[in-house]
Each structure stands twice: as structure tokens, then as C-alpha cells.
Amino acid sequence: MYKLLSHNDLDGVGCGILAKLAFGQDVKVRYNSVSSLNREIEYFLENDSPDTFLLITDLSPNEENEKRLTSYYKEHGNVQLIDHHKTALHLNDYEWGYVVVEEESGKLTSATSLFYQYLVYHQHLEESAAISEFVELVRQYDTWEWEKNENHKAHSLNSLFFLVSIDEFELKMIERLRTSDHFDFDDFEKKLLNMEEDKIERYIRRKKREIVQALVGKFYAGVVYAESYHSEVGNELAKEHPHLDYIAILNMGGKRISFRTNRDDVDVSEIAGRYGGGGHQKASGSSMTEEAYKHFVLNTFHLDPLHEDAKRNRYNLKESEFGSLYINRREDIFLLTLKDEQWLVERNGEVLDLTFSTYSECESFLKRNYEAWLARDDVFVEYLMSKVKAAKGS
Numbered sequence: 001m002y003k004l005l006s007h008n009d010l011d012g013v014g015c016g017i018l019a020k021l022a023f024g025q026d027v028k029v030r031y032n033s034v035s036s037l038n039r040e041i042e043y044f045l046e047n048d049s050p051d052t053f054l055l056i057t058d059l060s061p062n063e064e065n066e067k068r069l070t071s072y073y074k075e076h077g078n079v080q081l082i083d084h085h086k087t088a089l090h091l092n093d094y095e096w097g098y099v100v101v102e103e104e105s106g107k108l109t110s111a112t113s114l115f116y117q118y119l120v121y122h123q124h125l126e127e128s129a130a131i132s133e134f135v136e137l138v139r140q141y142d143t144w145e146w147e148k149n150e151n152h153k154a155h156s157l158n159s160l161f162f163l164v165s166i167d168e169f170e171l172k173m174i175e176r177l178r179t180s181d182h183f184d185f186d187d188f189e190k191k192l193l194n195m196e197e198d199k200i201e202r203y204i205r206r207k208k209r210e211i212v213q214a215l216v217g218k219f220y221a222g223v224v225y226a227e228s229y230h231s232e233v234g235n236e237l238a239k240e241h242p243h244l245d246y247i248a249i250l251n252m253g254g255k256r257i258s259f260r261t262n263r264d265d266v267d268v269s270e271i272a273g274r275y276g277g278g279g280h281q282k283a284s285g286s287s288m289t290e291e292a293y294k295h296f297v298l299n300t301f302h303l304d305p306l307h308e309d310a311k312r313n314r315y316n317l318k319e320s321e322f323g324s325l326y327i328n329r330r331e332d333i334f335l336l337t338l339k340d341e342q343w344l345v346e347r348n349g350e351v352l353d354l355t356f357s358t359y360s361e362c363e364s365f366l367k368r369n370y371e372a373w374l375a376r377d378d379v380f381v382e383y384l385m386s387k388v389k390a391a392k393g394s
Ligand SMILES: [Mn+2]
Pocket: 011, 012, 058, 084, 110, 111, 142
């Protein structure tokens, strides 16, 4: 007998699907949130037969259960943990732990891709084109590589995962992976998925109008409330606001926070760690602890949302040789200009005593300190006319 404790997201359920393909009736699978895993481990250690082989994927136990699992392993063997989270790397110190974040080729791993290798290596499962394609879609979604590769099928797979129940998803996928030569969606699913993508787009557009900016510790965070589509919301907001260090997505009902960044110089697994959570460098999560509540809810609730940059301008453009005009809620007027290959900021007519070697650094400074946005063309034209008037008058 086998027992698999896995995460309740697509990557975790991908492991469950592979386990059922490999072991059929001989495996019991339980999907967990990050917080419920430890209860399940304790239940297993107290109640299950030592003949049952325990597999844990895509999640890591707390310190106490690390100890319990280690002594259990010494006595019975029969434990294997497989994970790809950076915050779980220390579990490689145990014989029962196997954590790989990145393959030697530089390819990022997922729990499903590691577990697939494990099952094939131990001859529990035979490789097939359909399964390999499914595993790769899960991996690309979980590592967010799909976006760079424009592999929308990977994104669709995750959307489908959320459209149906976990049980239904499992059943559908197991059947398909057993019988198809290649992995694909059926026509009805394709129709559903198109509708879902439109819905996600509208949801993200709304969230773009709700995000607020807050300095938390030494980092500038974008804070937004969202119950669904955390990865998509986080990713789009991070792209929209590169001056922010990370995006904190608050799920008040679930009392959880997701952290996302697309920057290489920020590690959100450390941010989540501060509130007792963990994860990857670019994506992590934690519970809404009292401290987190204070930092992200209480201290930010009164703030006005960030304003988006004007998008349809023809004249007031970024990095323009005529200067780029920004405004903010306090009605400050900023002009970004290039002089002697350095970018300067003029605030309400006065040049600040700072220079920047790139436009993006200059803009980032402006947005972090003044919450300014690129003004619309009509504001720009009005500004230029007032300049001309002033010049004529003098
Ligand atoms: Mn994962």
C-alpha cells in the first residue's frame, strides 16, 4: 500500500494523478493546504500501518514532523519526500528527503516532473507521450515558464483545474492519460477555457484599479485584495509596476497572503518567511498573521489606489527627448529629462539634486517616492502651452 500526501494545487494534484496511474487501487491520495499537511503526517504516523509507504510531494513538514519522520524512517524506512521549493532544500539532509529546484540543464523543476522521474526510475510507471506532455504542461505552469514560452496550453490546464472539482479533474486526466496518444483538451473544454480566459482578463483589469503602494520594512509592496487567480493577478501587477519590489495579494476569507515578484533582486520566499510562510524566490505565501495583518491591511486600508500610466499617448511618451511628464494625486508636476546622458527630475519647476543613468531607474525613483504616473496627452499639451505663454510673457 502507498499513501501520498500532496499539495492541493495543480502541481500537487499532478503528483496524485501520476500516483494513481502508477499504483491504481494501491494508493490513497490526500491533498493538503500548506497548513494541513502536518496534521496528516501526524495522523499517518499514529494510525497507518508501517507497511504503507508514505510519499509526500510539493509540500514540506514542520520541524517537529521532520524529527518524527526521521525516527519513523530509521525504524521502518518507507518514507519519501519529493519537493522543488527552495525553502525545503534543507530536507536533503535526510535520507527520506529529495529536493531539487533546478535540473543540471538549468530547467526549473516541479513536484510533478520530479515525481514522474521517480516513478519511471523505480519502474512503477511507464513513460508515454501523453503523460510526458501533461507533466511538462504542469511544470511550465508551476514555474511560470509558460509565459516566456507563450505556452497557453499550460495556463489553460490550470484554468481547467479550477473550473472543475479536484475529483473530476483527476478522473478526466487519468482516463485521458491512459487512453490518448497525445494530451489535448476536448472541444467542450476548449469553449469553456476561452470563456474563462476572458473572465480572468476582466478580473485583472479590475485589480489594476485597486492596487495600493506601501513601504513595508525596506521594500515597496503593491497590495491588492483578491480571492481568485492569485498567480495571474500577481504576475500582471508586477509587470505593470516594475518599480514595486513585490506584490502582496490578500485573501481575507482564506486568511492568507500570496507574494509575487518578477524581479531577480527580490526573494519573496524570505518575505513570506517573515510571516511564517515560504515558497519560491518569485512566488510564495503565508498565513495572515497578526503582524502581516498590521503591515498589509491595517496600515494600507486608507490609501488611494495607484494610478496607471497613460497608455494611448502619442506625444507624452517615456524616454522622450522633449521630456516626459508625470503627475500625482498631490498635483505635483514632474518632468523627466535627459542632460549629459543623465536623467534628471524636475519637480514643480525645480530640478532635484539627483541623477540617474537609466530612464527606468529615474522613473522608479519617481514612482516609489511620489506615486506619480505618466500624464495623458491633454495634460502634456496644457503644460506645454503654459510654458509657451510664460516664455512670451517674460
Ligand atoms: Mn509545486
